[in-house]
Amino acid sequence: MTFEYPQEVSTDYEKLLETEETEIAYDVIIFAGENENLKEIHAHSLILCTRSQYFCAAFYNDWVEKKDGKFILKKPNISSELFEIILRFIYCGKVDFTDVQGPKILELLMAVDELNIQKLISCIQKHLIKNQYEFLQQNIVEILQRVYQNGLFSYLLIFCLEKVDMIINSDKFISLEAPLLEFLLKQDDLDLDEIEIWNGLIKWGLAQEQELNNKDVSKWDQEEFKIFESILHNFIPLIRFYEISSEDYINRVKPYEEVLSKELRDEILKFHLVPGWKPPLNLLPRRSIDSVLINRKHVALFADWIDRNDEDINDTKVPYKFILLYRASRDGNTNAAFHEKCDNKRATITVVKIKDSEQIVGGYNPLEWDSSGSYKSTKDSFIFLLTDRMNVQTANVSYSNGGTYSIVCNSYCGPLFGYNDLFVNSGIWYSNPVMKCGQYSYPYLVGMPSGRFNIDDYEVFQVIKKPLNQNSC
Numbered sequence: 001m002t003f004e005y006p007q008e009v010s011t012d013y014e015k016l017l018e019t020e021e022t023e024i025a026y027d028v029i030i031f032a033g034e035n036e037n038l039k040e041i042h043a044h045s046l047i048l049c050t051r052s053q054y055f056c057a058a059f060y061n062d063w064v065e066k067k068d069g070k071f072i073l074k075k076p077n078i079s080s081e082l083f084e085i086i087l088r089f090i091y092c093g094k095v096d097f098t099d100v101q102g103p104k105i106l107e108l109l110m111a112v113d114e115l116n117i118q119k120l121i122s123c124i125q126k127h128l129i130k131n132q133y134e135f136l137q138q139n140i141v142e143i144l145q146r147v148y149q150n151g152l153f154s155y156l157l158i159f160c161l162e163k164v165d166m167i168i169n170s171d172k173f174i175s176l177e178a179p180l181l182e183f184l185l186k187q188d189d190l191d192l193d194e195i196e197i198w199n200g201l202i203k204w205g206l207a208q209e210q211e212l213n214n215k216d217v218s219k220w221d222q223e224e225f226k227i228f229e230s231i232l233h234n235f236i237p238l239i240r241f242y243e244i245s246s247e248d249y250i251n252r253v254k255p256y257e258e259v260l261s262k263e264l265r266d267e268i269l270k271f272h273l274v275p276g277w278k279p280p281l282n283l284l285p286r287r288s289i290d291s292v293l294i295n296r297k298h299v300a301l302f303a304d305w306i307d308r309n310d311e312d313i314n315d316t317k318v319p320y321k322f323i324l325l326y327r328a329s330r331d332g333n334t335n336a337a338f339h340e341k342c343d344n345k346r347a348t349i350t351v352v353k354i355k356d357s358e359q360i361v362g363g364y365n366p367l368e369w370d371s372s373g374s375y376k377s378t379k380d381s382f383i384f385l386l387t388d389r390m391n392v393q394t395a396n397v398s399y400s401n402g403g404t405y406s407i408v409c410n411s412y413c414g415p416l417f418g419y420n421d422l423f424v425n426s427g428i429w430y431s432n433p434v435m436k437c438g439q440y441s442y443p444y445l446v447g448m449p450s451g452r453f454n455i456d457d458y459e460v461f462q463v464i465k466k467p468l469n470q471n472s473c
Contacts (some may be wrong), residue, residue, distance in 0.1 A: 017092070026043060026070075027044060027045050027069060027071060028042065028043040028044060028048060028059075029041075029072050030042075030073045030074075031073070031075065031076075032078055032079060032082075032083040032084075033075075033076065033078070033079045033080045037079060038076075041080060041083060043087060047090065051090045051091075051117075052117055054114075054116040054117075058071075077111075077114075078111045081100075082104070082107060083111070085108060086108075086115060086117065095123060095124075101132070102132045102135025102139070103135070105124060105128055105132060106128070106139075109124045109125065109128070113150065118152065121152050121153070122155065125154075125155035125156050126155060129156070129159050137166060140163055140166050140167055140170065141172040141175070141176070144157075144180070145180060147160070148160075148180055161184075161187060161189075161190065164190045164192050165192055165196070167184070168192070168196065168203075173200060173203065173204060174203060174204050176204065181201075181204060181235065182235065185197065185235055185238035185239070186238055187287070188285045188287060190287045192287065193243075194240045194241075194243040194244050194287065195245070195248040195252055195253075197287075198239055198244065198253060199252060201232065201235055202252075202256060205231045205232050208231050217255045218255065225259060228256070228259055229259040232259055236259065236260060236264075238284070240283075240284050240287060241253070241264070241268050246272045267280065289324075290323075290324040291324060291461075292329075292457060292459070293351050293353050293389070294360070294389070297392050298386075299322050300318050301392050301395055302320075302322070302349055303318045303319060303320050305364065306320065306364060306380075307319070319465060319466050320465055322349070322463060323461060324460075325342050325345060325462050326341035326342050326459065327457065328427070328457050328458050328459070333427040335411065335412065335414050335426060338369075338415065338424075339414075341460070343368070343369050343370050344368055344369075344370060345368060345369070346462070346463075346464075347364070347365065347367070347368070347462070348365050348368070348369065349362065349365075350363050350365075350458065350459070350460050351458060351460075352458040353389070353455060353456045353457055353458065354453060354454070354456070355454040355455050356456075358388050358389050358390055359386065359388070359389065360389045361383070361384065362458075363415065363417040363422055364380075364382050364383075364384075365381055365415070367381075369407075369409055370409045371411035373411070374408075374409050375404050375406075375407070376407040377402060377404050377405075378400060378402065378407065379401070379402040381399070381407055381417065382397050383421060383422050383448075385397075385445050385448050396445055396447070398442045400418070400442055401440070401443070404436070406418065413425040417441070417442065418441025418442050419435075419440075420432040420433060421433045421441050422448075424458070429449075429452070429453055429454075430451065431448055431449050431451065432451060
């Protein structure tokens with residue numbers, strides 16, 4: 001039989017850290033801070049080496065001075081306040097952020113990184129994201145500049161990339177160094193419309209050459225366009241021009257299109273004017289959700305419904321990926337096309353735009369579609385309605401009652417929710433709920449079309465849980 005008392009051990013080591021009794025020998029003297037803030041801190045090399053590879057390497061590779069049997073470690077760049085927090089974690093595994101606010105916590109993170117205490121690196125990042133949200137928002141550009149090249153700062157980096165709209169709209173965006181801007185533009189999953197990225201790039205480019213910034217682009221000569229092209233040269237290939245609408249291209253891109261190659265301009269023109277013309281095969285992937293019906297606000301809403309989350313919608317922390325499997329207008333509006341693209345793909349969400357309106361309806365299947373002729377019971381499926389897809393406040397959702405017909409899988413129709421609550425057959429959509437065993441499969445949604453209705457298009461997305469977990473240290 002084994003007995004464990006980890007809390008008792010932790011408490012005893014904490015006492016060792018705090019004791020002032022001279023008979024308990026210390027062999028490390030740390031001078032933390034500098035000038036009037038310099039403080040002498042005592043510690044024990046055996047404990048430091050056991051808990052940190054940095055200290056082990058420092059003490060046994062002559063990185064530090066040794067005098068009268070004691071290691072002398074000087075850290076003027078780390079305040080005594082922060083060093084004491086680090087030592088408490090090393091000695092007893094405790095860290096208290098109560099009196100440490102945003103800027104100090106960021107300093108602590110850099111100090112912990114220097115001392116290579118990886119467990120604490122993760123914990124501090126998670127604390128910042130969870131409890132110092134306003135500080136991160138206000139300083140997001142500076143934080144991105146400090147974390148993007150350090151692989152250990154992955155949580156903060158992901159946070160910054162999810163807030164890319166704040167970065168581009170910040171007054172400090174124009175101060176980004178070129179390699180960091182290039183790093184940003186290379187990301188394939190930025191939740192931002194491509195025209196906004198283009199606008200940000202133009203703003204950044206103009207800030208690099210003040211003479212251009214002070215002159216209306218309509219009055220530039222060839223030499224000035226040449227200068228601007230040299231500034232943007234490395235970034236132009238990273239812009240997804242085919243994701244920019246023709247209207248935005250005319251209004252926002254065309255004034256600067258002299259910086260684009262003639263070949264690229266010709267391809268963009270063909271894309272917008274020649275029916276059926278496809279761009280070259282070496283296209284960059286879309287940055288945002290691949291959809292003609294919904295945007296990232298809808299994705300955040302769907303994610304909240306999937307998790308039954310009643311909090312306010314946050315479109316920058318969606319815990320799922322939504323991957324387009326099927327689009328009726330692209331893949332064929334048939335039952336066979338749907339099953340070919342969507343069967344056996346696990347959880348999916350279907351989005352349907354009602355013809356000549358801004359209304360969308362749809363449903364979530366947490367299981368999977370197949371052609372087996374089977375009925376599937378679940379309480380996690382739902383159907384939904386937005387009376388105005390441009391306003392998520394008009395949304396309403398109805399969860400399955402958990403009956404036999406929550407999800408119906410048949411080759412003779414496409415997605416079928418409930419006992420005819422919402423389904424498509426041979427390209428025609430219907431909503432004809434039938435009561436079974438004294439109840440409908442889904443509670444009634446006010447505003448849901450009744451009977452047969454026509455649509456403009458519908459899409460099906462695979463829903464995959466993101467692996468990253470930032471909820472605990």
